[in-house]
Structure formats: C-alpha cells, structure tokens
Amino acid sequence: MGVLRPNDPAQYDTLADHWWDPSGGFAALHWLAASRAEHLPPAPHPGAVLVDLACGGGLMAPHVARLGYRHVGVDLGVPGLRVAREHGVVPVCGSVLAVPLADGCADVVVAGEILEHVEDDVGVLAECARLLRPGGALVLDTLAATRIGRFLTTTVAERLPGGPPPGIHDPALFVDRARLLAAAADLGLELRLVGLRPSVRDALAWRLGRRATVRMKPVRSTAVVFAGYGRLREDAAAGGRPEDGEGPRPPVRS
Numbered sequence: 001m002g003v004l005r006p007n008d009p010a011q012y013d014t015l016a017d018h019w020w021d022p023s024g025g026f027a028a029l030h031w032l033a034a035s036r037a038e039h040l041p042p043a044p045h046p047g048a049v050l051v052d053l054a055c056g057g058g059l060m061a062p063h064v065a066r067l068g069y070r071h072v073g074v075d076l077g078v079p080g081l082r083v084a085r086e087h088g089v090v091p092v093c094g095s096v097l098a099v100p101l102a103d104g105c106a107d108v109v110v111a112g113e114i115l116e117h118v119e120d121d122v123g124v125l126a127e128c129a130r131l132l133r134p135g136g137a138l139v140l141d142t143l144a145a146t147r148i149g150r151f152l153t154t155t156v157a158e159r160l161p162g163g164p165p166p167g168i169h170d171p172a173l174f175v176d177r178a179r180l181l182a183a184a185a186d187l188g189l190e191l192r193l194v195g196l197r198p199s200v201r202d203a204l205a206w207r208l209g210r211r212a213t214v215r216m217k218p219v220r221s222t223a224v225v226f227a228g229y230g231r232l233r234e235d236a237a238a239g240g241r242p243e244d245g246e247g248p249r250p251p252v253r254s
Contacts, residue, residue: 016077019057019080022212029059032216034063035141035215036063036110037067039139039229040063040067040108043068043069048107049108050067050071050110051072051074052074053096053099054113055073055084057087058084058087058088071088072089072101072106074099078093098127099130099131107132110138111140112139113141116175118173121142121173126187133232134233134234138189138191138228142228143225144177144225145174145176145177146174149223153171184230188236189230192229195219195223197217199214199217
C-alpha cells in the first residue's frame, strides 16, 4: 500500500483485515488496549454500557467482555465496524464529534488513540462528558504536542516494527496537554494524565517472537504518549439521560 496523505482515515479501511494480527501494523494498538483495560472498573451493574469511541476493529472487545459491559463501538470506518461486530461489539457508525447516542448513556467511555486524529480534540472530550453518567469513568490515550513527541511518534515509531503505519498521523493535530486538562475541568471531568511507553524488554522479546504482546509502562513524563484516567463529577449536569437500564439509543443516522 502506498503512503496516503497524513491522517487519512482511508488507511484504516485499507488495513481492516489486519486489525487482529498481533504482529501486524496495528500491533501497538493491541498493547494499548490491554493497558486501557487495566484502568477500567468492573461493570457496576447488569447491563452496564461501555462506549468505545473510534473503536476500529474492536480490539477492546475481550477486555470489555471480561469486565461485564455491553460494548458499544463508535467509528466512521464501516470495514472496521464489521470486524468489531464479529468480536461482539455493538457497532454504531458515526463521528466522535457528534456521537449518535443519548446523553448519559454510558457507565464508561474509552477514547483511545483518537484525539490526535481530529481537529477539535476538546470537542471529542465534550462528547465523552455528554455520554457519561455522573460518576462514570473515562479512559483515553493520545499523543502529546511536543517536539520530542512528534519526533518519536512519527519520524521514529513509524519506521519501527510494531509502530503505526507510515503517514497515519499528522503531527499538527497532536494534543496540548494543558488545554486538555483545562477543558476537562470545565466539562466536570476529573482527569489525571500519565505518561506511557512500551517495555523495552518486552518489545525486544516480541520482536524475536518470544512474547505475544508488549506491556505499556507508566512513566513520569507525558511528553510523548500519555493516558488520561478520570470520572465525570457526580454534580455534573448531563441533560437528557435515559432511565437506568435503558442503555444507548439507536443511531440517529441512516
């Protein structure tokens, strides 16, 4: 496959058959999915809903099922959604900037590796807050808008085994951490940021075929890859929430 323009979502459609290949072009997304799962609470009640924004091929599915949630995946890519559905995800075709689900429908929202792909990352964060019930959990991860972050995640990582496909990112869209935290506070989200990096020992063993996956390790610096863990405050307003047990409403688009 030739290199497309940076951040072209068509790359994901072209690579749809590779989503579940743990040694393919999406290998690092498998590692990140496992890392996110470590920070997800067990389902708080029967029928609890986890909304997975930009779910792609549904790599969170085995982790979400183990924790007892109904897994609703939102994405614009139809090929990826078809793959996700094969793994038990309820697929919803829609934009992460205008998610076709009801206010307050989710006990948990996951926004993994999406903020660095949109021009309005704060708008995505606002959708996360809108979808959450008060007290609901948010888990996200993304790339920092720093010189070292841009260099390591594009110039370096896109040339390494297990790294992202070349051209999948536009460094101009990487995330300003201070702006993200300020927006979270305004939205009623209590959010803390933690840096992440792959275990070097695991990565070498994975490369040699001695490990199936690579652990993501927390680090003090958030200047390259970082995760956000938080909750929507109990006193945060969320108009239009469905009654308990109603779950997400069907998509509003055809």
